[in-house]
Amino acid sequence: MKFSEVIKPIRYLEAHTSEVIRDVCENRKTMIITHKGEAKVILQDVTVFEQNQESLALLKVLALSGKEIRHGNTKPIEVSFKKIRECIAGFKHEPKRNSKYR
Numbered sequence: 001m002k003f004s005e006v007i008k009p010i011r012y013l014e015a016h017t018s019e020v021i022r023d024v025c026e027n028r029k030t031m032i033i034t035h036k037g038e039a040k041v042i043l044q045d046v047t048v049f050e051q052n053q054e055s056l057a058l059l060k061v062l063a064l065s066g067k068e069i070r071h072g073n074t075k076p077i078e079v080s081f082k083k084i085r086e087c088i089a090g091f092k093h094e095p096k097r098n099s100k101y102r
Helices: 010-015 017-026 046-070 077-093
Strands: 007-009 030-035 038-044
Touching: 007 010, 010 017, 010 030, 017 030, 017 038, 038 046
Parallel strands: 007 030
Antiparallel strands: 030 038
16 A cells, blocks of 8 residues: 555545545545544545454454463363254254244
């Protein structure tokens, strides 16, 4: 990412709003908008934002998993899969509920 291309003053955004939005969306860019010489906001394609949020969520899960492993909070995979199979079997045998919201 070339910062000279992605850092723009708010005046530029005001004068070229449609062009900036089109460029950000079509090219999956992220743009930093400044006000009085300071970075104030980031303009980003929604798909890129969602991908970043999903990546952060996965990183959090990995970090928590690593912490659990370090603390010895693990169990053999066979035990985990046995419990999952039991849960699935329990769902299959539950009677269907009548609900007016189906």
